[in-house]
Amino acid sequence: MHELSIAQALLDTALTTAAEHGAKRIATIRLRIGGLRQVVEESLRQAFDILSEGSIAEGSVVRIDWVPSVWRCGVCGCVVGAEDAADTCSCGSREFSFEGSDDLVLTSVDLECDDDED
Amino acid sequence: MMRIEVLKRLQEQSEAEADEVRQVLAQNRVTLINVMGSPGSGKTTLLEATLKRLTTDLKCAVLEGDLATLQDAERIADLGVPVAQLLTEGGCHLKPNLVHSALLRLDLSAIDCVFVENVGNLVCPANFDLGEHTRVVVLSVAEGDDKTSKYPYMFKQADAVVVSKLDLLPLCRFDPARTRREMHALNPKAAVFEISAVQETGLEAWVRWVHHAVEQCSTGLR
Structure with missing residues (x-):
């Protein structure tokens, strides 16, 4: 459950940004998560919902951009599943390389401010 | 409505805490080795076997991370090695601030190398830099040889992988060549060792590697 720590960092960073801009509510939060992090989306959302309760981030839409x-x-360049990386590629090669992102980035927030029109 | 581009890495806070750990280690010329692996992979047994061979020329200490109980700390204390038990009380990984406060409870002036035994888990601990110099993953043959591809983040960041319980190999579906091949794809610089702590085989190369890691670290600190 490293999702709880990630959700806390996400909330803290979003709230700091909102405070810097004098926002009254955070409408949307966008983040980018690399596949290496092995984040369970449902757990992250659940943790965020619980942690954000009562704050100006409560009810924010969280949009996640996943980087698989x-x-x-290594020979023909085709992409295989993790389970096939142990076997031989259809081209006969047994050499595989791994490409993975460990991004964990709050990319942007949509803020509602006092001077917004209703 | 106002859209603000933030582009902030969420691990910044945790990394700042890890930097504080690095500072404490540098001040005291101590090497920190983060030992990770599944529950039951043989982390504590590896440490016991390693400490018996290291303590003649290196002054070591251990931080034992667990969800509950003091059993692992007691095993290390039986060897006469300074040990602190870190209880996460349900937390599935160690965090740098916990390691920091535990380090301050040790007499660091009398220690060359601290092993942190992380909570048994192949997912969460991979996400947290503790301020360590070196990461080691223990993988027992009983777990199966598919773990490297199933938990790529853990293995990609390993400086060394210790394949443990080699004495059980005849009973297990485990091809050490697959581990080497997949480790080569994930992190070609990582060292791979095959050991049996019970039969005391393969330990020499591993212990030499630990020595080398500590030497390199202390050279870097000077």
Whole structure:
């Protein structure tokens, strides 16, 4: 459950940004998560909902941009699943490389401020 | 409505705490080795076997991370090695601030190398830099040879992988060549060792590697 720590960091960073801009509510939070982090989306959302309760981030829409990890054949370049990386590629090669992102980035927030029109 | 571009890494706070740990280690010329792996992979047994061989020329200490109980700390204390038990009380990984406060409870002036035994888990601990110099993952043959590809983040960041319980190999579906191949794809610089702590085989190369890691670290600190 590292999702709880991630949700806390996400909330803290979003709230700090909102305070810097004098926002009264955070409408949307966008983040980018690399596949290497092995984040369970449902757990992250659940943790965020609980942690954000009573704050100006309560009810924010959280949009996640996932960056998947891939195993790639070193010879023909085709992408294979993790379970196939142990076997031989259809081109006969047994050499695979791994490409994965460990991004964990709050990319942007949509803020509602006092001078917004209703 | 106002859209604000933030582009902030969420691990910044945790990394700042890890930097504080690095500072404490540098001040005291101590090497920190983060030992990770599944529950039951043989982390404590590896540490016991390693400490018996290291303590003649290196002054070591251990921080034992667990969800509950003091059993692992007692095993290390039986060897006469300074040990502190870190209880996460349900938390599935250690965090740098917990390591920081535990380090301050040790007499660091009398220690060359601290092993942190992380909570048994192949997912969460991979996400937290503790301020360590070196990361080691213990993988027992009983777990199966598919773990490297199933938990790529853990293995990608490992400086060394210790394949443990080699004495059980005849009973297990485990191809050490697959571990080497997948480790080569994930992190070609990582060292791979095959050991049996019970039969005391393969330990020499591993202990030499630990020595080398400590030497490199102390050279870097000077």
